[in-house]
Amino acid sequence: MKHMSVFRSLPDFFQNKRLLLLAAWVTIMAVIGTVLAFMSSWVIGVLWVIIILCALFFVFNTLQKIGKDTQKYIASLSYRVNRGEQEAIVQMPLGVILFNENFEIDWINPYLQHFIGTESLVESQLSAADEVLANIVRHWDPEKKQSSRLEWLGRIFDVKVQPELRAVYLLDATKSTEIETRYENERLFIGMVSLDNYDEISERLNDSDSSALRSFVTTALTDWMGRYDIYLRRLAVDKYMIIGYREALRKAEQDKFSILNTIRETTSNQNTPITLSIGIAYHEKDVNVMAASAQTQLDLALGRGGDQVVVKSPNKDARFYGGTTNPMAKRTRVRARVISQALMELMASADQIFVMGHNHADMDSMGAALGVRRLAKMANKPAWVVVEPKENAHTDMQLLYSELAADAQTSDAIISPAEVLSKATENSLLIMVDHSKRSITESHSVYDRLQDRLVIIDHHRRGEEFPDKAVLVYIESYASSTAELVTELFEYQPRAIKGLARIEATALLAGIQLDTKSFTLRAGTRTFDAASYLRSIGADGKLIQNLMKDSVEDYRQRAHLIDQATIIDDYALVVAEDDRLYDSVSVAQAADSLLQIVGIERSFVIARRDDKTIGISARSNGTKNVQTLMEQLGGGGHLSNAATQITDVTTQEAGAKLQTLLQSDEEM
Secondary structure (H helix, E strand, O other), X not given: OHHHHHHHHOOHHHHOHHHHHHHHHXXXXXXXXXXXXXXXXXXXXXXXXXXXXXXXXXXXXHHHHHHHHHHHHHHHHHHHHHHHHHHHHHHOOEEEEEEOOOOEEEEEOHHHHHHHOOOOOOOOEHHHHOHHHHHHHHXXXXXXOOOEEEEEOOEEEEEEEEOOOOEEEEEEOHHHHHHHHHHHHOOEEEEEEEEOOHHHHHHOOOHHHHHHHHHHHHHHHHHHHHHOOOEEEEEEOOEEEEEXXXXXXXXXXXXXXXXXXXXXXXXXXXXXXXXXXXXXEEOOOOHHHHHHHHHHHHHHHHHOOOOEEEEEOOOOOOEEEEOOOOOOOOOOOHHHHHHHHHHHHHHHHOOOEEEEOEOOOOHHHHHHHHHHHHHHHHOOOOEEEEOOOOOOOOHHHHHHHHHHHHOOOOOOOEEOHHHHHHHOOOOOEEEEEOOOXXXXXXXXXXXXXXXXXXXXXXXXXXXXXXXXXXXXXXXXXXXOOHHHHHHHHXXXXXXXXXXXXXXXXXXXXXXXXXXXXXXXXOOOHHHHHHHHHHHHOOOOHHHHHHHOOOOHHHHHHHHHHHHOOEEEOOEEEEEOOOOOEOOHHHHHHHHHHHOOOOXXXXXXXXXXXXXXXXEEEEEEOOOOOOHHHHHHOOOEEOOOEEEEEEEOOOHHHHHHHHHHHHHHHHHO
């Protein structure tokens, strides 16, 4: 401390260590020079001393002046910095609020006060100024790099908080936000429009009526698009392209693309029911990529049955509008014939074929798998149905497995995933039936092993989760069941080759009967044609009755679930106990039964499948779409028949999620 006191008592320039060292060095050199001068001659020594004294006087005087100028400059700079900080807080366009430990306002700078007006908020609570602002300040976490946006006083502010100083800084972001909003609103989108069934409708119209239909559709589309400043261009008789700004798309989404209903209802009244499908892409940097994405979304809309709009950006999930009607069955079977031929060619080029349905197999999945296996056998290829052995399989599956094992033609039809992995080669073919999602397939390991040689046959509406390497895709959402689609493929095979065995035909017919609720739902003319064909080749109705029978335990489970139903508005909801496991078929049957109650338009049954998985079965009478609800929970299905599985939640938590979605769906 004494040393520091002495140091501070020195002249100003000595307090600068560099100047002090320089002065010391000059002094030492002067002393050495003086000694050498006196050793040479006393006259020279005296003259040297006089010269050195003059030089030292000049040097020390100059150093002292430099030190004083430096100190003066530093003092002036410090004053200007401090004054600048004070003026900045008062004058610059940055709102500042100082508050105390009780969250009361101590001071507001003039810039912010200008927006507040004559009202004084000093000594008021932050919540009195703005509740959102007070909430931001109270929950501010100084360890996280965060900022919050606040709308207050007719402005938009970016908020920063310094808790240790109890200060709030509000940067006016109104102009930048307006620029950002304008930029977003003026970004382009591209859409592709298709008339789903124009070819089939125009076939039975004369030239005059066909021209009138085209003119009506084009005029209706042009008028509706014009309301939102969307450019429409016809590319072909049944194809259009649309281009517009993001703001226009946002308004069209708020309208829920009512043009779908306008076209469908008006043309239906004229006995020429036309439906639209639209695919829209936006937020792509490359126009070519955006156009390709729009076509992809159109394909997705068509794959889901048409009569709907799919809107997609690269970093967000697709949004679906429409899809409130069941897809119409196509009268032509050209595609079925083409698919049949293409499938047989793929089978012929493979060394072995593996057919796989979804997990928790049902009669449609297993019947379709057995049918495809028989097609492979007709192509003289070794083929198996991939099934993971399960002790808790439903009664109908247990009975079917027993029948398969007892029949000489099907006793070797079943193979486990472990055996597939040991048998599979690079030339093996995997055929997925009754599903198109890896997440619900029977074996993930088999899918991963053979995904490069993949065929999909399904009747469910296509979702966002979809294989991108499939070599052949046959998805027809108009069909009652996958068993119906597979049955039609047999009608284009050579008659000389031995076809379906009795148990295989029976399983296919049982699959059709199960998915159509004994031909009462989604059963079209082609459904009855397929059923007639199966009966003609030996499908056993009595065996189907036996397969459809429930065990006492299954019957009690279903009755217990129905007993827990709660009626809310127009839907029935069952949230089963979280500590009890339920069979998936019993859950689905309970949902079907609840739909028979007067006044119920939708039914939802939530039950635990295993220790980690909760299953939800959803049903509708067709007036409301349950597929979109289940898709939001990671599932899918049809407009009137859908389901999903959720992991790591309780049944009560799953029920709360579903009710939140139902409430938001009603508000839209």
